Amino acid sequence: MAETRNNVTRERILDAAERLFMAHGYEGTSMRQITGEANVNLAAVNYHFGSKEALMQEVFRRRLDWLNEERMRVLDRLEREAGDQPVKPSAIVDAFFGTLLRMADDEQRGGMTFLRLLGRTLTEPTEFIRAFLAHEYKEVMDRYKGALFRALPEVPKAEIVWRFHFMLGATSYAIAGTDALRVVTDWQIEAEDSVDRLDRMVPRLMAFLIGGLRAPIPQFREPSGEGG
Template identity: 40%
Template sequence: MLKRSFEHPPWPCGKTRPVNRTGSTKERILGAAETLFAQRGFDGASLRQLTSAAGVNLAAVNYHFGSKEKLVEQVFRRRLDALNAQRLAALAKVANQPDTQLEDVLDAFIRPALELSHEDGGSLFMRVLARAFAEHDDGLRKFLSENYGHVMRQFTAEFARLLPRLSKEELYWRIDLVTGALTHAMSGFGMIQRKSDVSERAHREQTVQHLVRFAAAGLNAS
């Protein structure tokens, strides 16, 4: 049975942001954890370092999260819950419709992810996501698969409907490569950088359009 991961780690780009000392205690802890996990990894970032960075005591971490493991999970939930809700909402508008094009489904998959990568702290979170796979944490991988694997399965089902001539294995390969192209675009580390006279919004839209066209050609290649 073919087993392939559809979530690839976006690679680091740029410098990490300083820890935000404003906001609620819970948000300060999450922000500090995101920064430290990106810099040091999950095992390398200690609770002592985290409480110091967030300006809180250990009791506050235990009160809001209960354990370091649950804190790690909440760092992912804070970003991925919203991302995948947006993806599924966009997919629901086009799935199983007779006039749906491959580009429509790709837009639903790609656009929310690129928008996340341009949010405040979005590129930093990409580094955290990279750590989740680079460090081979089976518990964390299981958490991500159990909570977000259904999203990729729904997209894969729609891709399969639109590309019935492809075998399951061939479809998986192509989706895997599309996901890799997306994570590269999310990293912002490619040759195409935003020009000074182009707004962030316009540059992101250009990236979406180019990536959708590129991915559609790859998925639909003979």
């Protein structure tokens, strides 16, 4: 094992793995592809990280540690500034999702590559990835859900949890950028050929998320009643 770290090789591997996992998924990327693209020896991954699974975790930890700490800091500040007032829901949504989306412009923190990787991975079925992400996100998710509960005291908690879930989905899909169902037609070219595709996507997504979060609460039909 390494006690003195060679950060050059490590980061070359992490960068290549990030890009390849984004493009082909965890199972679809081989160690030989990674080490080949990183121009390092095949054995380097096992030497520096121990295994492919541990590499995958390190790829995420490198980015998520900062992201979730930043989310905590932003929420700290929002709550401090609000005093005893509740924080505005739109500010909470921006603190969680906006902080994420603004990573797209920050190449040093992974930029679009990491964003797309994260978006895709949130629906990955691979078990150890799910368990790892749940653990990494536990603290920040609880903080933000609690903040939304206080910001929307009139909305049932279960409703808020679901809407957080839906917001996560819309965001993941948007940043994954696979566009699986995107078919090029005339009006789509017109809509997306500009360089600032992402710049314009972010306010659009934020508007959509807030609209969804603030939608009227649905009334459930009772089996033998006549609920609205």
